[in-house]
Amino acid sequence: MNLLTSNLLRASLGCAVVFFGAMxxxxxxxxxxxxxxxxxxxxxxxxxxxxxxxxxxxxxxSNYSNSDIHFWGQGHDFTIKNAQATDMQTDLSRLFDIxxxxxxxxxxxxxxxxxxxxxxxTAIALNLDHLKYVMTIGQVAEVVGTANGxxxxxxxxxxxxxxxxxxxxxxxxxxxxxxxxxxxDLFGPAFPARVFALAGxxxxxxxxxxxxxxxxxxxxxxxxxxxxxxxxxAGLEIDxxxxxxxxxxxxFGYVNLPDVLTSARGDKASHQFTYNEILIAAGMRF
Numbered sequence: 001m002n003l004l005t006s007n008l009l010r011a012s013l014g015c016a017v018v019f020f021g022a023m024x025x026x027x028x029x030x031x032x033x034x035x036x037x038x039x040x041x042x043x044x045x046x047x048x049x050x051x052x053x054x055x056x057x058x059x060x061x062s063n064y065s066n067s068d069i070h071f072w073g074q075g076h077d078f079t080i081k082n083a084q085a086t087d088m089q090t091d092l093s094r095l096f097d098i099x100x101x102x103x104x105x106x107x108x109x110x111x112x113x114x115x116x117x118x119x120x121x122t123a124i125a126l127n128l129d130h131l132k133y134v135m136t137i138g139q140v141a142e143v144v145g146t147a148n149g150x151x152x153x154x155x156x157x158x159x160x161x162x163x164x165x166x167x168x169x170x171x172x173x174x175x176x177x178x179x180x181x182x183x184x185d186l187f188g189p190a191f192p193a194r195v196f197a198l199a200g201x202x203x204x205x206x207x208x209x210x211x212x213x214x215x216x217x218x219x220x221x222x223x224x225x226x227x228x229x230x231x232x233x234a235g236l237e238i239d240x241x242x243x244x245x246x247x248x249x250x251x252f253g254y255v256n257l258p259d260v261l262t263s264a265r266g267d268k269a270s271h272q273f274t275y276n277e278i279l280i281a282a283g284m285r286f
Contacts, residue, residue, distance in 0.1 A: 046120045046192070046194065047120040049120070049285060050117050050120050051116075051118075052116075052285045052286065053114070053117070053285065054114075054115045054117065054285040055112075056281040056282060057110065057281060057283065058110065058111040058279050058282065059111065059279065059280060060278060060280075061089060061277070063086065063276050064087075064274070064275050065275070066085075067085070068080070068083070069083050069269055070269060070270045071212070071268075072268055072269070073262070073266065073267025073268055075147065075148050075149075076145070076212075076214070077145050077146055078143055078144060078146060078152050079144055080141050080142075080158060080163070081143070083135050083158070084135070084141075085133050085134055086134050087109060087132050087134070088109070088168055089108070090107060109130060111130065111279050112127075113126070113127045113128070113281070114126050115179070121180060121181045122180060123178075124176070124179075125177045125178075125198075125200075126174075126176060127173075127174070127200060128173070128174050129173040130172055131171040131173065131275070132170070133167040133171045133206075134166045135165040136158070137159055137164065139157070140156065140157050141156070142155050143156055147214045148214070148215055148216075160213065162213060164210065164219075165262075165269070166210070167207070167208050167209075169207035169209060170205075170206055172205045172206060173255070174203055174204075174205060175202025175229060176200060177198045177233075179197070179198040180196065181195070191238055191239060191240060193238045194236075195234070196234065196235055196236075197234045198249075200231050200232075201229070202229050203225060203227070203228055204225075204229050204255055205223055206223075206257070207221055207222060207224075208220075208221060208224070208226070208269075209221040210260075212263060217262075217263045217265075224260070226258075226259050226261070227272075228256055229253055229255045229256070232251070232252055233251035235249030235250060243284050244282070244284045245283055246280070247280070247281045247282075248278075249279050249281075251276070251277040253274065253275050253277065254272070255274070255275065257271055258270045
């Protein structure tokens, strides 16, 4: 996703907020009687869902702002300035042997959510966004600091002979979210639908894959509580059969990782960035 896409996604979130605020007055003044009846029917369906649990599974794409990545530890203390990064999407041609194969479904960028419908328009959820973050190999960036006694200054190509830095076994954002919902009539009473807006805070437990060739450290990857996150989102949910539903959402989040583990001997890194995420999911209520 480029900068234009990022701006469009943020604009969509703003439109959702305006839409939520405008909906009550629109329904009262402009909606014909037939539409009001359908909306009331959808609201009754949502009232029936109150006090139910739900679970969904889905997949995502994401992009990231640039960030200053600070590496420090035994024999080194340097920063890669304004580092670029991307997500790592599994090829969609592997739909059946990766995305839908029970033994491999956690390999792609995925989403898992367990929610409790507190009342007709409010849900509380525990959410896992399994994102992937890859510092772009081959980019030219400014590097300042020291490594093995040598002074690092100026721009250089960031490649595997210097540092490879990824959160690809998961930039795992585990968050507690609160969600507000409104029923809308898009497909008639046979397919009740609702728009929603959400906010969440949580912790980030990446499994960071880091190779510090510049200081002679080989690849290290292990789960580690590295920081925290906060985010907002908006989207659409459609019931397609009784308590089964589809959902799509856009999220904008902030991640601060002050304690990334980069080597088996305890070297560290830190950085902070924002992200845009688009997800699709399917779930059920019970």
